[in-house]
Amino acid sequence: MKTLNRILARTLPAITLFSWSAMLLYFYFSGRLNHYLIDTYRPLVLATGLLLPVVALGLLFTAKGVVVAPEDEADGMAFGVRGAGSDAKLRPGQILAFLVLLLPLGAAAAVRTDSFSSRAILNRGLVENAAGMPQTSTSLTPPAPSATKNPTATAAAPSTTQPATPLEPALPTKDAQSAPPAAAVGADRVDATQYLRKSPEGLPIVEVVDLLFAADDQSMRPDFEGKQVEMIGQFLPDRSGSKMKFQLVRMFMLCCAADARPVAVTIEAPGTLEGMTDMSWLKVIGKVSFRAGADGRMTAVVQAERILPTTPPAEIMLY
């Protein structure tokens, strides 16, 4: 019993580090990490997952050789290498720390759903126009419309809150390269939808955030107005209780899911919505229109022609 006690006292910290490493590597290689972090941070998680076993080995290897002063023994939480010498004993504090470090992480990882419920979405508040969006570029980086270059835009009242569109136009996608250049929008700019990916039916695949930014930019609205598009998102019942419309929601994150905000576009359904479950994934094909809301801001509405259940995309979160 004493031997087991000593072995545990010496190896428990290293076991914790190995377990965390296994968890991080599992999330990284299974792709589940994609739902939690933007791509910039993911390699850091991989590096941490690879480094932790090295640190754990160092811990095991070093623990025997370093004699620790009593003052160090009392340092912070009693869980590190301190006291891991040959006469070390497993203390209640170590077991408690072990449980704190592993139980919540293990329990949270055991929850197989990697997305928020409709309750959390509502708690965070739906963002239905660009004013509520973080001032950053969209994931699809639509081309920069320029009010000064667009004669039709200057004729209308200038918007007081211009959306944060990238200064440089995005490169056309592979799908869009076959599209006719410079559609009939103006000689010096290109229809924004030309830059979007196309569905097998040839429809532009639009993200919710693209319509939010377009609604707020009068020079971009003609690019989408009346056009048939394909969208994907999660079903959220309309808060007014209407059975003929709903919100198509996506989460938009800046760094991690904890800071994600739900962005939504209103979808007018062609028929009844009975049978739809909250937060189920849908593919919507329909025509885009822009309407002035009660506060005078333009919002995008999609008149759906077809609504199909679909599987979640590889990236549940937009960023």
Next chain:
Amino acid sequence: MARFSFDPQDFSVSFLSILFEGLPFLLLGALVSGLIEAFVPARWMTRFLPRSPLLAMLMSGLLGLIFPMCECGVVPVIRRLIRKGLPASCAVTYMLSAPVISPVVLLSTYAAFNQQQPLRMMLFRAGLVYLVAVAVGLIVSRLRAEQFLDPKVVAQLAGGRRKNTFQLSRAPLPEALPSTNPAVADSGNAEAAQTLGEIERELEPTFLGRLRLALSRGAADFLDVAIFVVIGAALTAVFNTSVPRESIMPLAQNPWLATGAMMGLSFSLALCSTSDAFIAATFTTFPFGAKLAFLTLGAMLDVKLIFLYRLVFRKRFIALLALGLVVVIGLVCVRLSAFLG
């Protein structure tokens, strides 16, 4: 809408994402802390400090520009720095300022407020954090170590009682030499710094030995800090998903309520300082001062940090620090709202 609702699924997503985002930086901080312990001579840092406490504090507040650290990673680092003889007042100044006074955070603040006078927000954020951090450092420099440092940390500072960073020898400790630098003497670390320096020169452990020590100390620090990060992340995840944010929106019209609400939000959300500006910028109806309060307080104090600070400081000091930060930042930001909207 329910005022408070808890769902394990939402908690899980939020909790894991906070951990996944923070762990790499935590490990980095812990490894840096281990390297400091093993490779940095005890008195080395104090040589670069000005003799005047004020100048030392002013310099410490800018260290984040050269050694950027996030709020999670900086705590184990300063704990080691204090034990290595850096005046605790300088360490506190660095701890409070580094999460904001860093190139990445300043640029992200500028980018986040892209169309809301970004330069103004960036400069005010950096300026307020810097002034508050220096002020706290100056106050701390007048305190005895026992008054604000955790007794366990103090025990390791007392020269003569602690054997050394490297416990490969049981050689008797030499007597401590008196310090001539007031900036060093202020926290009572001078004795320990002198003593440790002498011992380290005597022992001269091998490079491999130091590396092993760095790894083991880094691992120990990582585990120590991770416990508090897990607890803090769990509490943050509950706030993050269970409390409706719309409930604070009506407060935007009153500068006092708006500032208080935004400070409460930053405390409970415990966002990383590299991304918090993007969240603050979306509260467009809130006055400038309220958003500044969100960005300033959140980098210095939140649910997670309260737990982390316990590794270094006494509970009473943390409570007073929290109170001081809330009052000073709150008053300054409300006043600024009156002038700057």
